[in-house]
Structures are given as structure tokens and as C-alpha cells.
Amino acid sequence: MAPLMEQEGVYKVAVIGSGNWGSVATKIIASNTIKQSVFHDDVRMWVFEETLPTGEKLSETINKNHENCKYLPGIYLGSNVVADPDLENTVKDADMLVFVTPHLYIKGICKRLAGKIKPEAKAISLIKGMEVKKEGSCMISKLITEVLGINCCVLMGANIANEIAEEKLSEATIGYREDQEVANRWLQLFATPYFLVSIVEDIEGVELCGTLKNVVALAAGLVDGLEMGHNTKAAIMRIGFKEMRAFSQLLFPSVKDSTFFESCGVADLIATCFGGRNRKVAEAFARNRGKRSFNELEEGVLQGQKLQGVLTAQELFEVLIDRGWEDQFPFFITVHKICTMQFPPRSILQCSSSVHNSTQLEF
Ligand SMILES: NC(=O)c1ccc[n+]([C@@H]2O[C@H](COP(=O)([O-])OP(=O)(O)OC[C@H]3O[C@@H](n4cnc5c(N)ncnc54)[C@H](O)[C@@H]3O)[C@@H](O)[C@H]2O)c1
Incomplete structure (x- = not known):
């Protein structure tokens, strides 16, 4: 248990990634944090900064219009989503870290974050893929745990992002190892009437699927x-x-x-x-x-x-x-x-x- 979080009574959430699924996941999370007092209202989302053809920065347009016009056009993310191009700043106060980038970037991102996150933070990976090393393959959740030294669950499912963005009914599975309390907290953060989430004590099975x-x-x-x-x-x-x-x-x-x-x-x-x-x-x-x-x-x-x-x-x-x-x-x-x-x-x-x-x- 993290005493600081208990005193404050709220968990701060950061999302690392703002592509198509990253933006939809952020929208779901933001709709829940604003309704549940156990979470801080604001959701900070790290944006790999890009300059749009209009000359504007992607993160600035997200904060201005509450929409990711490049990766999820036409969908309102929530006024409590704060886009941040600074990776370290995005995560520094977060108690719950949601990783959702293409898998080839995750190792570099984790290395940049080592020593810069709250030691008691918890992570979840929405990333599909694995890392291949000489010593054998390594699942992304394991890589996050190894590099950052924190618990990491996974969330996978029949989740084509654009359909969930339109709030069409779908299901997802959270995989966890041992700590069911943490898995339940993730469930609370993600579940909505149109996004039905279940938990399974089989992290490798969920992630490999x-x-x-x-x-x-x-x-x-x-x-x-x-x-x-x-x-x-x-x-x-x-x-x-x-x-x-x-x-x-x-x-x-x-x-x-x-x-x-x-x-x-x-x-x-x-x-x-x-x-x-x-x-x-x-x-x-x-x-x-x-x-x-x-x-x-x-x-x-x-x-x-x-x-x-x-x-x-x-x-x-x-x-x-x-x-x-x-x-x-x-x-x-x-x-x-x-x-x-x-x-x-x-x-x-x-x-x-x-x-x-x-x-x-x-x-
Ligand atoms: N899109 C879906 O329907 C969907 C559904 C479930 C799971 N996923 C998984 O979610 C993960 C993220 O996918 P997505 O759909 O959010 O992304 P995406 O493919 O839509 O977008 C790519 C993202 O990568 C970022 N990027 C580009 N270069 C980068 C760099 N050098 N460093 C860091 N980031 C960089 C881009 O800014 C963009 O945010 C993937 O593992 C994917 O398999 C996607």
C-alpha cells in the first residue's frame, strides 16, 4: 500500500502514447476519472510531438480542441485530458501508468523513465508485441517491470480502436500476476457500460494472445x-x-x-x-x-x-x-x-x- 496515495485518496493517471488506441484508451479513462473520486480528474497523456501540415504542434491542438486530429479525428477526448510532449513531466506524479505505444519504442521509453517515476506506481500495458533478446523472448509487461521495477498488468481484447471511440459495445481482458487488488483498480479505471472488462490471473496468456x-x-x-x-x-x-x-x-x-x-x-x-x-x-x-x-x-x-x-x-x-x-x-x-x-x-x-x-x- 502506498501511504501518500492513501492520504490523498486519489490516484493520478498518466497515459504514455497518443496514437489511435492510445487516444481511445485516454478517452475511456478520462470519462471514468471524472466520475470516480478515487481517481484524480486530470489524465496526462504523453504525445510524441509532431508538427501538423498547418504548422501547429499536435499536443497544442489536442489541448485546444480536446481532439487528436491526426490519430483519432472527430472524437472528443474529454476536457480533463492534458496532452504533454514532455515524457518525464507526464509521468512524474502519476500513480498509475498506462503504456500504449507501438512496441518497437517501448524499451527506449522505459529507459528514459527509469528513476523518474514514483517507486510505488503501478503500470498496465496495452501494447501488442514482444521483445526478442539473445537470452530469449521477453514480453512487454516483463520488460516494463524489469526496467522500471514496478508491477505491470496487461489489457488486451477484441478492441479495434475506432469502433470503441464511437462507444460501440466491446469486451477486453486484463491479465495480472498474483495481485488481484491492483487488477481490480485497473478494471475500475477502464470499465464502462460499452467497454466490458474482465480479469484473468494469466498475464502471459493474455499478452501472448x-x-x-x-x-x-x-x-x-x-x-x-x-x-x-x-x-x-x-x-x-x-x-x-x-x-x-x-x-x-x-x-x-x-x-x-x-x-x-x-x-x-x-x-x-x-x-x-x-x-x-x-x-x-x-x-x-x-x-x-x-x-x-x-x-x-x-x-x-x-x-x-x-x-x-x-x-x-x-x-x-x-x-x-x-x-x-x-x-x-x-x-x-x-x-x-x-x-x-x-x-x-x-x-x-x-x-x-x-x-x-x-x-x-x-x-
Ligand atoms: N489501433 C488499434 O485498434 C489497437 C487496438 C488494440 C491495441 N493496439 C496496440 O496499441 C499500441 C499503440 O498503437 P496505437 O494504435 O495507439 O498507435 P498508432 O499506430 O495509431 O500510432 C503510432 C504512434 O506512435 C508514435 N510514434 C511515432 N514515432 C515514435 C517514436 N519514435 N517514439 C515514440 N512514439 C512514436 C506516434 O506519434 C503515434 O502516437 C500498439 O502496440 C498496438 O498494437 C492498437
């Missing part, structure tokens, strides 16, 4: 681009889901089967394979017959938003090679080889039929 489904979504997009139809897409999703579960439980034997049936599991997989940005760019890749790279398409199709799946497929590939598990995960390996243009897009179909033939006796 959120991370790996982006790789399956790339395969789903390839199938869309190849115009193969719903049955093929369902087959691809099933095979991908199976590899997601097998990989998660090989890496962390504690990962529970039941986690895959929470919002972070099968629901997120379905949402991402039908509506997400990884699917969209992979579809464009297949339609171009693999002749334009993912990097090139990402810039054209996403306009500043970041694709997570291709980098995750690369990281996953490195873990599989490092552990000698490549023969057990032909689907993941094939997605990576397609993304790096070593295989043509159609090879996802050949791979899936060979996986099916070699594993059907298991069913």
Missing part, C-alpha cells in the same frame, strides 16, 4: 487478397489459433486454455482477422502479388499508424529458430517468409494444407 493474433491476421489478409473466400479464411484462422496456443504453452507452461476463450483470445483473433490494420495491409500485399513490400504499403495504407504483425512475425521467427521449434510451427514460419518476400503469398495455402494433413489425426 494479443501479440500472436497479429501474425494470424496477416495470413487472413493474404487469403482475402487472394480472394479465397470464407471457408479458407476460417481454416487459416483455426490453424493459426492452434499455433498461438501451442506456442504460448510451450513458452510458458502456466498459460491456461481458458484464456484463449476470453476476449483477448478467440474474440480478438476474429476481430483482427476481419477488421484490423494487419489484415488490411496483408490484403493489399497479396493483391500486389507480393511485389510491393510491407514497409511501402504500411506508409501508403496506414498514414502514420504502425503495423505490428510483420515485426512480431520476425520476432516470433527468431524465437522459433533460437529454440529449435521451427518444425512445430510451419504456419508462423511461412507468414514470416511471405512478409520478407522469401515466399509468394500463395504459399500460405500450401502450408495450411500440409499442416492439416500432418495434424488431422490429433482431432
Whole structure:
């Protein structure tokens, strides 16, 4: 328990990240902090500063209009959201830190924050991805805990940001380790009548679901681009889901089967394979017959938003090679080889039929 926070009776919240999901998460949080006396009304949001075509700074326009015109245009964030381009200033008084940046930036951000946050602060990661190190893979929540020395939960789910911005009903899962009281505090901060949140004591399972489904979504997009139809897409999703579960439980034997049936599991997989940005760019890749790279398409199709799946497929590939598990995960390996243009897009179909033939006796 943190005595200072108890005396004041309020928790101050800071959000690190202000992209598409970062802005939506901030809007949800701001609507809750203003209603619940346990939280300080203001929510400070770190903005990776950009100059807009009008010459204005992004953080200034957010504070003036209460809207992120670049990453979430047309949505009111709340007058209690304070955009701050200064990372250290954003976090210095915060008791609750919400990390929501593309995963490639998180390590640098954590290093900048080490020693600059309240020691009793708690964190939650909304980031999908993992870090690959020589010693093995490291989940983002673990990286945050290791670098900052604080407890870190995760929140994942079938959460396409723009739909939640319009307050369309959706669900999410908070994963925690041991400290249920902290998980409940996060639930209080995030849950709304249109954003239904549950908690699960399986942090690795929740985080791996959120991370790996982006790789399956790339395969789903390839199938869309190849115009193969719903049955093929369902087959691809099933095979991908199976590899997601097998990989998660090989890496962390504690990962529970039941986690895959929470919002972070099968629901997120379905949402991402039908509506997400990884699917969209992979579809464009297949339609171009693999002749334009993912990097090139990402810039054209996403306009500043970041694709997570291709980098995750690369990281996953490195873990599989490092552990000698490549023969057990032909689907993941094939997605990576397609993304790096070593295989043509159609090879996802050949791979899936060979996986099916070699594993059907298991069913
Ligand atoms: N968008 C969604 O629907 C969604 C849903 C669930 C989870 N997520 C996850 O949320 C995380 C953040 O995604 P997002 O959608 O908020 O971001 P985004 O892809 O919309 O935007 C990219 C963000 O990165 C920032 N950025 C660019 N260069 C940077 C740098 N050098 N250092 C730090 N920041 C930099 C940009 O300013 C912008 O805020 C990702 O891990 C993503 O997988 C996204």
C-alpha cells in the first residue's frame, strides 16, 4: 500500500502514447476519472510531438480542441485530458501508468523513465508485441517491470480502436500476476457500460494472445487478397489459433486454455482477422502479388499508424529458430517468409494444407 496515495485518496493517471488506441484508451479513462473520486480528474497523456501540415504542434491542438486530429479525428477526448510532449513531466506524479505505444519504442521509453517515476506506481500495458533478446523472448509487461521495477498488468481484447471511440459495445481482458487488488483498480479505471472488462490471473496468456493474433491476421489478409473466400479464411484462422496456443504453452507452461476463450483470445483473433490494420495491409500485399513490400504499403495504407504483425512475425521467427521449434510451427514460419518476400503469398495455402494433413489425426 502506498501511504501518500492513501492520504490523498486519489490516484493520478498518466497515459504514455497518443496514437489511435492510445487516444481511445485516454478517452475511456478520462470519462471514468471524472466520475470516480478515487481517481484524480486530470489524465496526462504523453504525445510524441509532431508538427501538423498547418504548422501547429499536435499536443497544442489536442489541448485546444480536446481532439487528436491526426490519430483519432472527430472524437472528443474529454476536457480533463492534458496532452504533454514532455515524457518525464507526464509521468512524474502519476500513480498509475498506462503504456500504449507501438512496441518497437517501448524499451527506449522505459529507459528514459527509469528513476523518474514514483517507486510505488503501478503500470498496465496495452501494447501488442514482444521483445526478442539473445537470452530469449521477453514480453512487454516483463520488460516494463524489469526496467522500471514496478508491477505491470496487461489489457488486451477484441478492441479495434475506432469502433470503441464511437462507444460501440466491446469486451477486453486484463491479465495480472498474483495481485488481484491492483487488477481490480485497473478494471475500475477502464470499465464502462460499452467497454466490458474482465480479469484473468494469466498475464502471459493474455499478452501472448494479443501479440500472436497479429501474425494470424496477416495470413487472413493474404487469403482475402487472394480472394479465397470464407471457408479458407476460417481454416487459416483455426490453424493459426492452434499455433498461438501451442506456442504460448510451450513458452510458458502456466498459460491456461481458458484464456484463449476470453476476449483477448478467440474474440480478438476474429476481430483482427476481419477488421484490423494487419489484415488490411496483408490484403493489399497479396493483391500486389507480393511485389510491393510491407514497409511501402504500411506508409501508403496506414498514414502514420504502425503495423505490428510483420515485426512480431520476425520476432516470433527468431524465437522459433533460437529454440529449435521451427518444425512445430510451419504456419508462423511461412507468414514470416511471405512478409520478407522469401515466399509468394500463395504459399500460405500450401502450408495450411500440409499442416492439416500432418495434424488431422490429433482431432
Ligand atoms: N489501433 C488499434 O485498434 C489497437 C487496438 C488494440 C491495441 N493496439 C496496440 O496499441 C499500441 C499503440 O498503437 P496505437 O494504435 O495507439 O498507435 P498508432 O499506430 O495509431 O500510432 C503510432 C504512434 O506512435 C508514435 N510514434 C511515432 N514515432 C515514435 C517514436 N519514435 N517514439 C515514440 N512514439 C512514436 C506516434 O506519434 C503515434 O502516437 C500498439 O502496440 C498496438 O498494437 C492498437
